[in-house]
Amino acid sequence: MDAHRRSDTDDGAVRVALGFDSGRNRELLAQLLAQYDVIEFEASVPEETDLCIVDEGAFARLRDALTEWKADSQPTAAPALLVATGDETALWEEYGDAVGTAVDAIQSIPAPKRAIETRVSALLETREESKLATDRRNQLELYGRAMDGAEIGIIITEADGDYPVVYTNDGFLDITGYDREEVLGRNCRFLQGPDTDEQTRTELREALQSREQVSVEILNYRKSGEPFWNELEIVPVTEDGTVSHFIGFQRDITERKSRERILQRHQRIVQSVSDPILVLDPAGTIEYANDAAAQVFGAGTTDTAITTLFDEEQAGELMDTLMLALARDETHEQELTLPGDRHTYQFRFQPETLEGSRRVIVVARDITDIRRQQERLSVLDRVLRHNLRNKLNVVAGHAATLTDAPDSDPETIQSAGERISAAADSLLDIAEAVREFGDETSIDGQTGQQRDLAALVEQTVPRLEITYPDANVETVTPESAMAVCPDQIEFCLDKLFDDAIDRSGEASNITVSVIDRADVVELRVHDDGETMPQIERNALMTGSETPLEHTQGIALWLVRWAVEGVGGQFRVDAENGTTVTLSLPAG
Template identity: 30%
Template sequence: MDDVDAKRGSDVGDAPGAARALDRVVDPVVAVADGTITFANEAARDAFELGEAGRDAATALGARWTRLATAIDETTVGTARQVDLEGEQGSARIHRGADGATITFDPEPTGTDEAAGSQPGASDRLVKDRALEEAPVGITISDPDREDNPLVYVNEAYETITGYEFDEVVGRNCRFLQGEDSNEDAIAEMAAAIDDERPVTVELKNYRKNGTEFWNEVTIAPVRDQDGSVTNYVGFQNDITARKEAELALERRTAELEYILDRVEGLIQDVTAVIAGSTDRSELEDEVCTRIAEADGYERAWIGERNPATGTIEIRSSAGAEPESGSIATDTDHPAAETLATTDPAVDTADGTARAAFPLSYNAIEYGVLTVLTDRDRTVDDRERVILSALARAVASGINARETSRVLATDAVVAVELELTDRSLAPVALSAAADCRLDYRRSVHHTDDETTALFTATGVSADGLVAAATELSDVDCRVVVERDGECLIKLSGAEDLVGWLSERGARTQAIESEDGRARVTLEIPRSANVRSVVEAVEDRYSGTDVVSFQQRERDRETRQEFAARLEDALTDRQFAALQRAYLGGYFEWPRPTTGEELAQSMGVSRPTFHEHLRTAEAKLCRAFFGDM
C-alpha cells in the first residue's frame, strides 16, 4: 500500500474500511472497466456467484450484460441513468466515468436468492480497495456514529471532481462543497433522507476547492450491519455540469421564446387590424409605425422608400423617440440600406440599441423598408427576426392591396411602354410561330380562377393558328370566331402577364405582338413605385426593353358622355329600334311583345326591324368594350 493508501487507512481509524462499507451495502454493486468486473461487493458476489474481481462481465452477469453494455455506451461520461433489465431481472443504476462504470442493481430478487443468504468467503481486500480507488465515479463514506456524520473515506475520482485532497476532506461533513447558489430544497431533501435512514439522489450546485461551480448528482445510501443498524453512508458523486448547463440553456431559450411570443402576439394582432382597416397606404404606414413604437420592447419604428434620383432612403412614416434624419444614403452601412441592397433583414447594434431593418416586398415589388429600434441593452435574436420579417411581409401585402386598388381609382398615371421578346409569353411565341399579328382585347376570368386573354389575330387562318400553337409547349390557343380575315382567339400559357401585372398594381392597356416581339403598354398609378414594377418585369422576362415613360391623366368618360357618343353612332332607325325593344320588354323573358308588333309600331317590316336592332346592339357592344 502506497503512502496515500496508508494515510487513508489511518484516517479511517476504527471505522469500517471503504471496501468493508461497500460490502455492507445491501444492493449488489460492481465496478466494470473494459468489460471486466474490477470490484464486486458482498451482495453482488452472492447474487452472481462471483469470486475475486477480474472476471469477465459477460460471463458473470449473463444476459444482463448485453443490456448493460449498451446502456453504458449510451450514457454520457459524468452522468447516471436507470436501466430496466429484461424479464424478472429487475433494474440497475449506472454511474458512468471516463474509464468505466459503477453499477448498482435493484434489490429485487434476481433468480439467485439461494445464494443471497450465504456468507462471503475470503477475498482479496487489496484488489477491492484498489477497485474503489479506480472507480470512475466519486465515492465517499461517512460515519454517522461520529459527531456531524463526517467523511471517513473518499476515492481518487472524488478528489479529481472537487479538487480537494484526501487529508483535506476526511473528518469533515460533506456540506463544505455547498455555497451561496446551492439549492436549499435539495440540501433539505438530503438531510431528511439521512434522518429517515433511506437512500436519496439529488442534483445541486457545488463548489470546487478553487471556487469554480459544478453541478453534482449525489446519490447517498445507508449501509447496514447484520442487525439492520446503519453503520455508514456511502455516496456516489457525478459531475453533470455539461448536461445541466444544456438543460438550463434550453429552459432559458424556452422562456425567452415565450416572452417574445407573448409580447409580439399582441403586436401582430394590432398590425393585422391596421392592415385590414386602413383606407390608403399613408394611413396604413402611419398606424403600423405607431403600433410598433408603442409595443413593449421597441423605442421607435419608421418606414422609408428608396429614391433612385437622390440615392437616398426617404422616411415616409415614423413614430417613437429619437427620430433619425429625413433621409438615409443608400451607400452607407445603415441596416435599412443593407436590406434594400440584399433584400434580407439586417441588424446592427450601436450605443446599446439594436436597429433592425426588414424589406417591404410583395410579389417581387419593392415597397420600401421597415426599421425598428429596440430598448436599450437588447438585441434582436433569430426568433424575433423571423416574426418581424413575417410582420413586414404582411405590411407589404397590405400596401400592395392599396396600390392595386388605386389603379382603378386614380386618374394620375404613368404610361409605360415595354418591348418583350421572351418566348415564355404566349403571344410572343405564337406570333413568331404563326407569322401573324396579335392584338390584346381583354382578359376573361373563369370560375376555376383560370384566366385567359382574348386576342385578335391577323395574317393567318384559324387552322394555321391552331397548328402553330400545337407545336408550342405551354400554349393553349382556341379559336372563338373567324371572320373578315381575322380570328378572335382565347390564348393562355404558363406565364399570365396581364394577371401578374395586375397583382402588382399595373393595368395592361395594350399588347401588340408581331414577329416574336410584343409591345406592352401599362398604366401605373403615379404614386406607386413605378421603377420597382418595371424592374420586376425586367427580372422576370429576359430581353425586356423600356421604350417610354409618360405621365398623364387617364381619360375618364362620364355616363352622359358615353350615352351621347353612342347616340351619335346610331342612325335614327337604329336608335328607335333599340329604344322600343328595351322599353317594350323585348329583352325580358317571357317577352311581353314580339318583334312583329315592334316592327309595326315603327311602320317597317319585321326583317327590317331586326336588322336595325342587331346593328344597334353591335354598336352598343363596341362602345362598351372600347372599339369605338
C-alpha cells in the first residue's frame, strides 16, 4: 500500500500536521517529510489531517486538541507522534499516561533520519488501514440495513460443513414464519417437505458442491406447515479466490404460481377448443392464436394484421366491426369467408382489458356447413314447391277435365289420363332420387372413397346404353384415374346421364370423359342437345335459388352437394351443347 497517498475515498497527498515550539526542529522535520503535505497548527488539529507530530514544548498546550481529534476520528485511527529530547525509556515513563489518549508513539531525538521516517511511515500505514477498515465496516452496515429492510428473504450461510446460516434478514423470517434463533446455525433444508421436488433438491445440492450460482423455483414449507413456492437464487461469495459464504435470496411466488396454473389451465382449454381463437390489439394485429387458429389461418399469423387473411372488401368490413366493438365496448359479430377454401366463419369480437391494455378476443366458428344446409333447404324448398305446384296444377287441370266432362270423347280422356300419369311419374322420380341419394350416406363429413373413375365410367356406361339404346354414347378415359369420390358417385353419374338425355333427347350424342390433372380428376358429361338455360346454370353455379333463378329438377343439386361433400367442385359450361364437370381430389 502506498502510504504517501490518501485512500481512494480522499483526494490529495497525505497530510501531516506539525505542532512545534522549536522552530529549528520544525524546519528540519518539514524537510525530512517533504514528500507529504506538511502543515503547521497552533491550536485545534486541521481537517483532513492524517498524522500529528508535536514536540515536548507544544505538547502541554496541544494535548487536549490531540485528545479531541482522536476521539472525533473514531472508529478511524488518528495517530499522533511526540518528538522529545532525551532517553526514550525515560520519555515513555514521563508521558506514558498520554499514550493512547493524546499520542500513540514517542520518538527521542536526535535520531537517525531513517528511524524517524520508519516511525512516521508505520503510523501512516496504521491510519490508512484503519480508514479502509472503517469504509468496509460502513459498507457492511449499509448492506446490513439494506438487507434488513428488503421485502425479499436474504440469508448468508457458511460455505463449509453443512452450510449453516450465519445471517438472516427480517424478510426471510416474515416469509417462513420462523424466529431468528430457530434459523441461525441450521441448514436451510428444514424448509423442504414431502412434496418438494427431488430433482430440484439435487440441483441445489450439486450447485453448492460445485460452488456455482443457481436459481430454482422450489416448493418450501412455512413453520405453520403451509406450503409456498419459493423463487430461490444462491450466489457464492469469494474472498481471496476462495468461496467463503453463500448468499440466498428468497421470493414468495405462490400467488404468481397460482396465476400461472390458472393461465396454463385456461391455455389448455383454449388450445383444446376446435374454434379458432385470436387476441388482437386495437389496431387489428394478431398477438395470440390458438392451435385451431393456426391450422385455419396459417402458423405464421402471430404479429401480422388480421386483415391480411381476407380480400380487400372483407378486410374493410372486419375493421369496421372491430372498431365498432371497441368504440361501444360491446360484442359484435361478422360473417366472413376465407378466400382460399371458401369456408364461411362467424367472427365474434369481444373487447377486453388484459393486463391493463385494451385487447379484442376473436372467436371464429366455422358455419360453412350450416350455411350450406340452409342453402340446400332453401333449394329443396323452392324446387319441390315449384315442381309440386306445377305437376299438381297439371294433375288438377286434367282431373277437372275428366270431372267436368265425364262424357268426353275417349281421346280426351286418354290424353288427360296420360298427362296425369306423367306428372305423377315425375313427382315419383323426384321422391325416388331424394330417397336413393339419402340412403347412401350424409353429404357432409364424408372422408370419401378411393375409386378409379376411368374404370367406373367403363363399367357404368354400357348399363346406361342399355337403358337408352337410341343414344350415341362415347367414352374417353385414361387407363386409370384414381380420385376421392363421394359415396354416391354411381348415383351422380347416372343422374348426369339422365339429365343429358332429358335435355337432348334419347337419340342425342353424349360423351363421357375422364381427365387426370395430377391434383384433380375431372369427370365430364357432354351432350350436343339443347343448351341448359342460363337461369338454371346461374342457380347451379351460385349454389342458391331465387324466385327468378331456379332449376326444373332436384337431381343436379344432389350431384353438386355430393361432390362438395368430399372437397370437390361442380361446374356447368354451355358451348356446343352442355357440359357438366365434376372435379374431384386426386387419390
